[in-house]
Amino acid sequence: MNGLSRVGVAATASAGMVVLASAVGCRSSGSENAAASSAQPIGIGALAPSSIGPPPPTPPLREGMVWIPSGALVAGTPRDRVPRIAEAEMPGEQVVLDGFHIDVFPYPNEEGAIPLTGVSRDEAAALCAARDKRLCSELEWERACKGPDNRVYEYGDRYRPDRCGTGTEPGLRPSGLRVACRSDFGVRDMHGGAFEWTSSPWGRGTGDRLATIRGGNGTAGEVVGRCAHGRGVPPDTKSRTIGFRCCAGPRNNDEVVLPVRRGKHLESIGRLDDDLAMRLLDLLPDEARTELRPAGAPGIRRSWVWRPVGNEEISLTSVCSGPDRNPTCGVLVTRQDLGRTLFLAWASSGRAFPTFKIEGDPRDLWLLGLDRQGSYKRLISYAWGRVTVHGIDRRVPKKR
Numbered sequence: 521m522n523g524l525s526r527v528g529v530a531a532t533a534s535a536g537m538v539v540l541a542s543a544v545g546c547r548s549s550g551s552e553n554a555a556a557s558s559a560q561p562i563g564i565g566a567l568a569p570s571s572i573g574p575p576p577p578t579p580p581l582r583e584g585m586v587w588i589p590s591g592a593l594v595a596g597t598p599r600d601r602v603p604r605i606a607e608a609e610m611p612g613e614q615v616v617l618d619g620f621h622i623d624v625f626p627y628p629n630e631e632g633a634i635p636l637t638g639v640s641r642d643e644a645a646a647l648c649a650a651r652d653k654r655l656c657s658e659l660e661w662e663r664a665c666k667g668p669d670n671r672v673y674e675y676g677d678r679y680r681p682d683r684c685g686t687g688t689e690p691g692l693r694p695s696g697l698r699v700a701c702r703s704d705f706g707v708r709d710m711h712g713g714a715f716e717w718t719s720s721p722w723g724r725g726t727g728d729r730l731a732t733i734r735g736g737n738g739t740a741g742e743v744v745g746r747c748a749h750g751r752g753v754p755p756d757t758k759s760r761t762i763g764f765r766c767c768a769g770p771r772n773n774d775e776v777v778l779p780v781r782r783g784k785h786l787e788s789i790g791r792l793d794d795d796l797a798m799r800l801l802d803l804l805p806d807e808a809r810t811e812l813r814p815a816g817a818p819g820i821r822r823s824w825v826w827r828p829v830g831n832e833e834i835s836l837t838s839v840c841s842g843p844d845r846n847p848t849c850g851v852l853v854t855r856q857d858l859g860r861t862l863f864l865a866w867a868s869s870g871r872a873f874p875t876f877k878i879e880g881d882p883r884d885l886w887l888l889g890l891d892r893q894g895s896y897k898r899l900i901s902y903a904w905g906r907v908t909v910h911g912i913d914r915r916v917p918k919k920r
Contacts (some may be wrong), residue, residue: 660880687741815842
């Protein structure tokens with residue numbers, strides 16, 4: 521899908537609290553905070569002192585708008601959840617946002633009206649300003665979508681395409697047709713129709729010249745329909761698939777800043793330390809133990825790092841049993857997350873020490889194996905954080 525990427529953490533200067541993580545970050549778009557953020561790199565942060573007292577009173581409700589109270593947004597998607605877009609989504613970091621108002625429906629914010637599209641970001645901002653409102657920041661948009669319990673989708677944590685009509689190309693329909701397409705805050709139609717402009721830059725990698733859009737629709741509805749999903753597009757874009765909705769009140773100035781780290785798609789690494797090796801062997805599934813046990817005690821032979829997309833590193837560990845001249849082997853696929861080792865998959869390579877080949881797309885990794893019928897290959901594919909091991913393919917690529 522065009523524009524899909526695979527974000528970082530955020531800081532909340534406005535609430536007197538800073539919550540930062542090392543691989544990702546957030547910045548404030550306010551001039552004073554921007555100057556401060558440029559003076560030191562984003563990294564591990566500490567909690568700043570904050571006053572303790574009663575919460576601020578809820579401001580008067582505005583017609584056609586929902587009040588989003590101050591609170592914590594778990595931004596993006598944790599590394600142990602799927603689907604997830606590693607190059608474009610915060611790894612489930614907490615951001616504390618001040619309260620704000622947001623329109624119930626996309627502009628013109630009228631139930632039964634067709635949302636307005638075909639305007640640039642500046643034109644959308646001007647239309648909001650004419651109503652004494654403003655464009656939402658992307659983190660405000662995400663909090664309004666996730667609700668107080670930080671749902672994956674506005675309606676819950678399990679994908680249900682019928683709720684918002686997701687899983688098709690973005691299109692236009694009257695606001696309010698799908699009553700169940702609402703967040704727990706009462707904001708409606710955030711997915712299933714057109715994408716929506718935000719006032720935020722696309723702060724992933726080198727995308728500062730792009731603007732962030734949220735919501736919308738797409739054929740990969742399980743991915744696009746999540747509250748964490750966004751895209752970066754030129755701010756002067758005018759498309760029938762991009763509209764907007766307005767927010768009101770002081771803007772939360774926190775913005776996503778995510779370095780996108782890449783490297784060799786497949787890289788051999790040195791010997792694993794004994795503790796890590798034991799933890800990996802403990803993760804072997806019953807399928808692997810059954811296959812390896814007849815040949816003897818399993819042991820680790822070699823390891824690699826697979827980088828199918830930016831900000832994603834997957835460990836491939838060769839586990840074999842039996843003598844070198846007649847081994848029984850396979851590959852343990854894992855991910856490291858904050859000191860934890862997460863099991864992803866097991867792929868047998870039969871009677872051959874595992875070797876790999878990438879034939880184009882780095883998200884497609886071919887494992888070469890051997891059994892009594894001869895040589896084979898099997899695809900290990902990556903998509904949106906998931907790793908899938910496919911069946912045996914006898915069409916073995918020729919050695920170069």
